[in-house]
Structures are given as C-alpha cells and as structure tokens.
Amino acid sequence: MSDLGRKGFGDKVSEAVKPDSQKSTLEKTKETVTDQVDKVAGGVVPDNQKSFGQTLGDKAQSGADTAKSDAKDHQATLADTANEYLGAGKEKLAEAVEYVSGAISGAKEGGEATKK
Template sequence: MSDAGRKDFSDKLKEGVTPDSSKSTQTKVKETFTDTGDKIARGTQPDDQKSTGQEMSDKFSRSKDREVHGGTGESILDKTKNALGMGDKH
C-alpha cells in the first residue's frame, strides 16, 4: 500500500524485476515519469507524515540513490532551496 499520490511498493517491485529489454518504449517512458514524481514526493513529504511502509521504502530508496549516484543526504527540496540561496547552507 502507498500513501496518496505515491507509487505503490508492489508496482516498484514489478518494474524492478522486469527486464528493460522486455518493456515497451511507452512503458519505459511511463516508469521514468512516475519514478520522478515519486522521488519528488519522497523528498518533499517529511518521514513523520508517511505510513510506516512508505517511510521504510523511501529510506531504502534514498540509501540506494546515494550509493549509486552519490549524495549529501539532503532532500530535493533542501537542494533546491540551497541552489536558490534560500536554504541554511550556501
């Protein structure tokens, strides 16, 4: 189960185990858009306002993103604020 406006964990799991080679272009594009929307929601909603399952899923996803892409641990919202000079860090 997922929080309102979020991608369901079972959908994420199915997308992850299905090889890209067996997905249509339309499916790949759809996944890219829904993944991006989910990452934005993940970064803007505080963990204490999420269901337990969604919070655990988000923490795992953030950890995986940091491993794969490197990162500071900041949310997308924090990074945007800092880039615009509106955050605590400059």
C-alpha cells in the same frame, strides 16, 4: 501499501522484475516519469506524515541513490588514478628504452674502437 499519490510497492517490484528488453518505450517512459514524481513526493512530504512502510521505502531508495552516486564518483576517481599510473608507466618505459639504446650504442662504439 503506499501513501496517496505515491507509487505502489507492487508496481515498483513488478517494474524491477520485468527486464527492460521486454518493455515498450511507453512503459520505460512511464516508469521514468513516475519514479521521478515519486522521488519528489518522497522528499516533499515529511517523514512524520508518511506511513511506516512509505518512510522505510523512501529511506531505502535514498540509500540506493547515494550508493549509486558514490560509486559513480569513485569510478571517476579510479579512472583518473589509473590514467596517472599509465602515464607514469609510459614515462618510465621511455626512460628505460633511452637508457638501453644508449647502452647499446656505447657498446657498439666501444667495440668498433677496439677493432681499430
């Protein structure tokens, strides 16, 4: 049971169960709008004025939103770290190529000097 003006739990479940590929543009838009209205209503009404079920649902939604946000933040951090390691790897590879090239050139010059 949901509080007055709030999105019902049954509606939330049925929306989550139906794949987006089977929803019309109107359905997707309606879900997006009603989800946002429900989140705003959940944040405006104090917990002591909500039913137990609504409070529990709002806490679960808040936790899910926080987890998504944290995952996004960590994803960006991991991408940055991976790019830093990739850059360092390229730099070390270039140094190795330069060293090997120098060693081969030195060996070639030494071999030619010995022939003379």
